[in-house]
Amino acid sequence: DTVLTQSPALAVSPGERVTISCRASESVSTGMHWYQQKPGQQPKLLIYGASNLESGVPARFSGSGSGTDFTLTIDPVEADDTATYFCQQSWNDPTFGGGTKLELK
Amino acid sequence: EVQLVETGGGLVQPGRSLKLSCVASGFTFSSYWMYWIRQAPGKGLEWVSSINTDGGSTYYPDSVKGRFTISRDNAENTVYLQMNSLRSEDTATYYCAKDRAGSGFAYWGQGTLVTVSS
Numbered sequence: 001d002t003v004l005t006q007s008p009a010l011a012v013s014p015g016e017r018v019t020i021s022c023r024a025s026e027s028v029s030t031g032m033h034w035y036q037q038k039p040g041q042q043p044k045l046l047i048y049g050a051s052n053l054e055s056g057v058p059a060r061f062s063g064s065g066s067g068t069d070f071t072l073t074i075d076p077v078e079a080d081d082t083a084t085y086f087c088q089q090s091w092n093d094p095t096f097g098g099g100t101k102l103e104l105k
Numbered sequence: 106e107v108q109l110v111e112t113g114g115g116l117v118q119p120g121r122s123l124k125l126s127c128v129a130s131g132f133t134f135s136s137y138w139m140y141w142i143r144q145a146p147g148k149g150l151e152w153v154s155s156i157n158t159d160g161g162s163t164y165y166p167d168s169v170k171g172r173f174t175i176s177r178d179n180a181e182n183t184v185y186l187q188m189n190s191l192r193s194e195d196t197a198t199y200y201c202a203k204d205r206a207g208s209g210f211a212y213w214g215q216g217t218l219v220t221v222s223s
Contacts, residue, residue, distance in 0.1 A: 001166070033209030035150075042200055042216055043150065048209035086150055090207045093164060094140070094152040 002026055004087050004097035011103045017075035020100045022087035024068045031091035034063055034072045037099075038083045046085075047072060079104055107131040107212045109201045114217030117191055125186040127201030127214055135159075135179040138204065141186045143197035144216075153199070154186060169195075191221045 003025040012018045022032065030050040035043035045054045047063035050070060062073045074081055082104050087097040113125040127139070141153040154175040155164040163175050174187040184201060198216040205211050 031207060035210075042213035043210070044213075045209045045211050048205075048211075052208070054209075054211065088150070088209065090204070090209065093166065094142075094155075096150040096152070098149045 002028060002089050002092050002095050004089060004095055006085075006087060006097040006100045008098065009101045009103065011105050012077050013105045014079055015076045017073065018077050018102065020072040020074075020085050020102070022065075022070045022072070022097050024070070024089055027067045028089040028091035030066050031089050032063075032065065032070045033088045033090065034061075035086045035088065036081075036083045037086065043086060074102075077102075077104065107203065109203065109212055109214035111199065111201050111214040111217040114199065114219045116220045116222065118223050119192060119221055121191055122187070122189045123191060123219060124188070125199055125201075125217060125219070127184045127186075129182045129184070129201075129203070132203070134182040139175075139177060139184040140202045140204065140210065141175060141184075142200045142202050142210070142213075143195075143219075144200070145194075145197040148197075151197075156184065188219070191219075193221050195219065196221045 005023045032050045034047040037043040046057050051063045064071050084099045084101045086099045108130045111127045117123050140155050143153050156175045160177045172190045177184045198218050200216045201214040202210040203212040
């Protein structure tokens with residue numbers, strides 16, 4: 001299985017720029033996607049194919065990377081961005097990262 | 106508008122069985138692979154199963170292989186998850202999901218909670 005590793009938590013102030021990282025245990029090319037999940041809700045797709053913004057998602061969100069190292073960037077962060085962010089690879093059988101909980105100061 | 110509605114969750118004793126259903130609408134169901142993904146309380150997401158368009162190919166992680174069976178009825182726009190020999194570690198919210206040809210899971214149901222406990 002392809003293991004995806006994310007840092008568990010981050011805290012930033014509104015208006016700042018935040019980067020959330022995801023490292024894969026083997027290359028997944030650009031088969032990496034990012035989701036936002038708020039408590040009690042289903043995950044929401046933000047970025048697909050490593051860097052493509054899903055329709056309807058604010059342009060404050062962007063993604064980059066290929067191979068094993070990927071980044072989700074939110075710039076600027078807003079209060080409504082408080083959530084847990086998951087990466088997911090589709091190069092092999094789907095696997096998810098453990099999630100990064102984003103809190104606002 | 107794509108809609109996925111899961112039903113069938115509930116409280117079940119260890120070792121027993123449960124069958125989940127997901128009714129889809131708003132797209133040509135028979136043209137898409139379908140997936141089940143679960144999330145234990147307070148935990149991350151885990152892919153549980155996949156099924157191809159005609160139901161002829163199915164896939165599972167080792168954690169559920171041999172216990173869970175995914176199937177679909179294209180005439181009824183429904184995908185199922187038969188869960189046998191349930192364990193406490195199967196306690197989770199189970200989501201039905203649809204992707205776009207490897208471009209991530211763009212559509213999710215609201216989830217159905219399965220609790221395995223005596």
